[in-house]
Amino acid sequence: MEAAVAELTGGHGVDQVYLAAGGGSNQPVELAARLSRDRGRVVDIGKCRLDLPWNAYYEKELDVRFSRSYGPGRYDPEYELEGRDYPIGYVRWTERRNLACFLDLTARGSVDVEPLVSHIADFDDAVETYRRLKDGDLKAVAVLFRYPDRAGEAETPAQAPSVAVPAVTVQRSPARAAGTPVRLAFVGAGNYATSMLLPHLAQRDGVELSTVVTTTALSAANAQRKFGFAEATTDLDAVLGDKSVDAVFVVTRHSSHAELTRKALLAGKAVFVEKPLALTEDELADVLAAVEESGNDRLQVGFNRRFAPLLQEARQRFGARTGPASLRYLVNAGRLQHGSWYLQQGTEGSRFAGEGGHFIDTASWLLDADPVSVYAVATSGNDDLQVVLRYPDGSTATISYVTTGAPGFPKETLDLVADGKVLRLDDFVRASVYGRKRWVSSRLPKARDKGQNAELAAFIKAVRTGGPMPVPLQSLVATTAATLAVQAGLAGGAPVTLAGAR
Structure with a gap:
């Protein structure tokens, strides 16, 4: 050579x-x-x-x-586990593009791998074949596995996928009226908490912002200074053990919601948790186990749209219905900025898992029922979704969740059709009802009221008086289960039954 x-x-x-x-x-x-x-x-x-x-x-x-195996992207968890691609203008050949090109060349016949195959083995003998290769008993460049012929075997009908909607069974402890002021603790002080929740609570009479808990002392101190919390800390256990705290707000990243809610319920606190309540069926079951163990069902999830004054008035003017309804909800979600933690699907769940509960809850509230099945289809990447919910009386709700729309188009539009009537909501700015008479709301200011203030008022009132929570716990569970069913439906490609749904 x-x-x-x-x-x-x-x-x-x-x-x-x-x-x-x-x-x-x-x-x-x-x-x-x-x-x-x-x-x-x-x-x-x-x-x-x-x-x-x-x-x-x-x-x-x-x-x-x-040279690392496969190409650029190898050993990068954001590329391999979270699916974050490298721009083709900067990295032409990545791990995925290399493999796609090789498969394409093989399919075209430009690459012939047949001469490399020195042995053929049955797939049932795969473990033994790998052992022989490892031990050196089998000298081979490439081994082709032959799969068994299943053509003559009777196919077992696939079982329809389902997601459980756990029944809420709890021996309630007597609700304790908090009196005035209601003392609140916040776990987390991120963008949503500081822009949509705390500004409403900081100015509310009869409310005391007791303690803010964050993972770093600096962020806790910043929230304390801006909103007037009495204390700032990183010690969650001390807050949960403080008997003077009446309610805990959980406004952290999605992956921690269920566990923090479970701990706060067991500590006897009323809990307001931002959506989602849970990212898996097991997490949902753990929250309900805490409810049963403690007898504490004082729980509210931040599904605020049902509290929006404009939508409440439109629903009242639409009135009762006698037949099944068709609901269409278009969510022009837009694209996320690069680096958003919402993109960390491996740990924080999909984007729809994070905010889809909003739209399912709104649909169920308008239809006055919980869904019994969910069917979902998605474009590549699962960002753009079509979700169809079916309800006990035959009503359906279709949620179109898209990220590829024009930024200038309204974010949320909704139509409800039943009994010769139509309710239309235009991005919480204007609503209309068509029937024997037509009603059109006056156009609201650009600052849309999506119900956060009214929802917080209802929650604080329930804590102060010891009355029922604003949304029944079973409804919160049903909405969470339906949101989880979307991911199950995407994976299975078939409608998902909500087992145990009413």
């Missing part, structure tokens, strides 16, 4: 040597030095012994590099 390279290169040596060998011998790396030209490059793409002969590599000043 050395003579052939010398003849080919006029005695200079090659520009680059690729080490694609394996094993314990050091001969490949020694040979690479002899084959390289002065200041050439040696690239290791295999896994062989790499005891570099110092003199040979020093004298030629060789550049040694390693």
Whole structure:
């Protein structure tokens, strides 16, 4: 080989040597030095012994590099686990694009892998085949597995997927009236808490912002200074153990909602948790287990749209219905900014899991029932969704959740049709009802009222008086289960039954 390279290169040596060998011998790396030209490059793409002969590599000043398997993206958790691609304008060939190109070339016949296949084995013998390869008993470049022929076997009908809607069974402890002022603790002080919740509470009579809890002392101190909390801390257990705290607001990242809610319920606190209540069926079951164990069902999830004054008035003017209804809800969600933690689907759930409960709850409130099945389809990446909810009386609600719409188009539009009547909501700015008479609301200011203030007022009143929570717990559970069913439906490609739904 050395003579052939010398003849080919006029005695200079090659520009680059690729080490694609394996094993314990050091001969490949020694040979690479002899084959390289002065200041050439040696690239290791295999896994062989790499005891570099110092003199040979020093004298030629060789550049040694390693090539990670598959290509750019390998070992990057944001690429491999969270699906965050590299822009093609900056990184042409990534792990995914390399594999896609290879499969395409194979499909076109441009790459012929048949000569590499030296052995064929039954798939049932896969474990033994891998063992023989590992032990060296089988010498093969590539092994092709042959799958069993299932054509003659009777297919077992696939069981329809389902998501459980746990029944709420609780021996309620007597609700304790908080009196005045109602003392609140906040766990978390991120953007939503500081922009949509705390401004309403800080100015409300009969409310005392007792303690803010965050993971860092600096963010807690900032929230304390801005909104007037009496104390700021990083010690959650101390707050939960403080008997003077009447209610706890959980406004952290999605992955912590269920566990923090569970702890606060067990501590006997009334709990306001931002959506979602849970990211999995197990998390939902854990929250309800805490309710049953403690007898404390004083729970509210931040589904605020049903409290929006404009939508409440429109619903009242629409009136009762006798037949099934059709509801269409278009959510022009828009794209998230790069780096948003909402994109961390591996830990924080999908984007729809985070905010889809808003729209399911609104639909169920307007239809005065909980859904019994969910069907969902999505475009690539699961960002744009079509979700169809079916209700006990035959009513349906279709939620179109899209991220690819024009930014200038209204974010939320809703139509409810039943009994010769139509209710229309235009982004919480204007509402109308068409029937024997037509009603059109006056146009509201640009600052939309989506119900946060009214929801907080209802929650504070329930805590102060010991009265029922603004939304029945079973409804919160049903909405959470329906939201979880969306992901199950996307995975299974079939309608998901909400087992136990009323």
